[in-house]
Amino acid sequence: MSTPEHHSLRHRVALALDPELRRRQGLSPANRVILGLILLSVVSGVLGTEPLVTQGRERLFFAIEAVLLVAFTVEYLARLWVAPEARGHPSRLRWMLRFDSLLDLAVILSMLLPFLGAESALLRLLRAFRLVQLARLGRYSRALSLVGETLRERRAELVISLAVTLGLMLLSSTLLFIFEGPHQPEAFGSIPRAMWWAVATLTTVGYGDVVPLTALGKFFAALTALTGVAVIALPTGIVAGAFAEAMERHRK
Amino acid sequence: MSTPEHHSLRHRVALALDPELRRRQGLSPANRVILGLILLSVVSGVLGTEPLVTQGRERLFFAIEAVLLVAFTVEYLARLWVAPEARGHPSRLRWMLRFDSLLDLAVILSMLLPFLGAESALLRLLRAFRLVQLARLGRYSRALSLVGETLRERRAELVISLAVTLGLMLLSSTLLFIFEGPHQPEAFGSIPRAMWWAVATLTTVGYGDVVPLTALGKFFAALTALTGVAVIALPTGIVAGAFAEAMERHRK
Amino acid sequence: MSTPEHHSLRHRVALALDPELRRRQGLSPANRVILGLILLSVVSGVLGTEPLVTQGRERLFFAIEAVLLVAFTVEYLARLWVAPEARGHPSRLRWMLRFDSLLDLAVILSMLLPFLGAESALLRLLRAFRLVQLARLGRYSRALSLVGETLRERRAELVISLAVTLGLMLLSSTLLFIFEGPHQPEAFGSIPRAMWWAVATLTTVGYGDVVPLTALGKFFAALTALTGVAVIALPTGIVAGAFAEAMERHRK
Amino acid sequence: MSTPEHHSLRHRVALALDPELRRRQGLSPANRVILGLILLSVVSGVLGTEPLVTQGRERLFFAIEAVLLVAFTVEYLARLWVAPEARGHPSRLRWMLRFDSLLDLAVILSMLLPFLGAESALLRLLRAFRLVQLARLGRYSRALSLVGETLRERRAELVISLAVTLGLMLLSSTLLFIFEGPHQPEAFGSIPRAMWWAVATLTTVGYGDVVPLTALGKFFAALTALTGVAVIALPTGIVAGAFAEAMERHRK
Known part of the structure; x- marks a missing residue:
């Protein structure tokens, strides 16, 4: 199991998959492919929630999902296999129990469920779950971690x-x-309700769905908007x- | 009344309560508890205004309020007792007449009134009054005072x-x-009325409840928005x- | 007309009125009074446009206007009298033809007209005209000119x-x-019309009175909002x- | 064809037209005229899309367009003639195939089509196409290229x-x-649909045409608005x- 030859193959696979082991700058070819698959998976997950896009293209999305499922499963197993080569030489079990690895496994399971015949309402949520893969991008980007x-x-x-x-x-x-509460109980009838207005005003988003109507309410709303702009x-x-600062450090 | 022993106890209580007398960094255990009680009091005061939250939980809120009232009363009396230990050794009467102490007393009274059977409309205002305690947080935070x-x-x-x-x-x-006034007298019929629109535009909140409709009105509104972004x-x-700058000083 | 004594009085009046001749820091007592009168005049001009405020207080506003009119007339004549004492020793005619002096005269005339029985619609505009006095504040503030x-x-x-x-x-x-034009000709049917939307979006005011409804319109609107935030x-x-920078210079 | 005299005339025309060959600071008189024509062309193109402006002024706009068409054609031919004088001495064919030159030719053709009797719907698009000339301003401004x-x-x-x-x-x-999707399928029923709301919120534009109505939707919308302000x-x-930085370099 740990003959030098085998070890040598495992080490080369580890070098190709683990960005922390790589000495050259930039991503390895294998990680570039994985990165591309993640982006494809996110795009497919996002577009797959929109009926206007999926309608009549069910087979295309089915095919993409199947390819992605196989690819991510292979990648997960490969990374499990080479886990002992990583920094600190963790056991495979400890690698599996890491937060990142659990997340990757959860994504794979969420992609497997639709093929086992999940309900359509759940299926849409599962598609959305895929976006946790965006967090993986951080692992590949030194700048983002900085x-x-x-x-x-x-x-x-x-x-x-x-x-x-x-x-x-x-x-x-x-x-x-x-x-304002006594005049608009639905929107300002309690402090938690008024906070929806306060967030929209302080961040200057200002949806306008909820607006003070009395003179005093408008006066304090104006004060809030003026101080909010400075505080935010x-x-x-x-x-x-x-x-x-992080970009400055990254350049060095 | 001022035997060395008694003085020593009073001094130790003063050290535990007065952040200005404390030599070590950070808050004393007693002040940590008070800080927690203030936060609990603010959360209870905020949630207590929302009927959807209080309904059916009247006894829970009653209990929380009773505990907070007792705790803040004890704290107030303790701080009154150790007042002469503070910087400048003020008399207890002078300590009571300080703005901060008057505010603390007012909060305690505002929490006492509901138990004496205040009206329900007033009661909601009294709950909100509690938020002045947020100002006390500033006393405990060197960074905020900076x-x-x-x-x-x-x-x-x-x-x-x-x-x-x-x-x-x-x-x-x-x-x-x-x-715009001649066309929309309700919203732009006087300068004070037009100011509600002006605040929403200059701060870029832009609720959209009041918007110019004429070509000239839109032209000057556009100019206002463009210059407002720079002026604000x-x-x-x-x-x-x-x-x-304050954060820089705080670090040193 | 130019005996030393008279000259001495004129010089002292000039020192009291002309901020540029003053050697000490801050405003002279006379200019403090004038500043106060300007602020009163602006407040009266602003509130005087709102019927809810003026109704039943016509005599109060009449009295304030009469006092302000007399005061600004006296001030104007006094400054005309001492004009030759100013920097560059201009003739009184040249002083009168200066932009600032013409503006002051125009404000006085605009305050005189209501007493001569102007129409009520014009009267409201005349009240608003008074706000050009705000520009005078700049003359008294070194920081603002910087x-x-x-x-x-x-x-x-x-x-x-x-x-x-x-x-x-x-x-x-x-x-x-x-x-978006073909779908909403009223709001996006020409480039000038679409610019009202563009200003509201680029400045992030976002009134929401005009919003794209088609997918392509929303796509380009989203691009506009994202780049607009950076460009503005x-x-x-x-x-x-x-x-x-001006504040830095002012401190020195 | 390449006598010294002729060459000398061509060289002088090139100096007048090509900002890169000019040694003195600022634009040449010829380029100032061209700049003015471009601005006139953009203004005419923008206003020409608004029926309220063009109605009854068809002949004026026709005349302006004819003059601009002739002027830009002459300019294009002149620049084609002097092309070999430019940096790198390109052949006239290579100059014509440059992206900038193709764009200039496209603008001229777009201005020619209305005279050949294009449809009115297409005509409005052609007028708008003219705005690509704004890109030419960049060629004349060293600061913008920086x-x-x-x-x-x-x-x-x-x-x-x-x-x-x-x-x-x-x-x-x-x-x-x-x-929010289950409650407002039209606005939040898929991730791409929800992105219209997300862009308006993160950029703090906040049109308010689409707003969460449920408590959980509002909670996450508030979080989005607060983090969005910092991320944007x-x-x-x-x-x-x-x-x-570019302005700093430009000054040197």
């Missing part, structure tokens, strides 16, 4: 700025609940700063 | 940028009042800059 | 960034005109940068 | 930030598809940074 790291370093700032945002949101929800800049600035 | 300080230092910039924003708001309200960046930039 | 100066220096950047914004606006209006940051960044 | 160059240099950052934005968009579309700042910051 962004995550940088954000973790600025956790304190993020928490404080989100606390300020949340505080302002609670304050303006309460004011609108007090002054705090978490925004932190994320943008972390991204710029 | 943000406040930094903003005070940049007062001049903030005032000027707000004056520019207000000037643009008045200008565009006047233009829309002149050109001024106070936003000042607040974001002050926050970044 | 912002204007800094923006003038960055004219080239502003023009280019506005050209890019305008180009993107024309492009997306044209695309929506082509793809260009003039915004320039204005914010100019403001920060 | 912005393009700087953006190309930051391609990697742009791609990553757009990937993050797209990922968040897919994630929130999927969540709304799952939780990434590509925005990169574009703004690239622009600032």
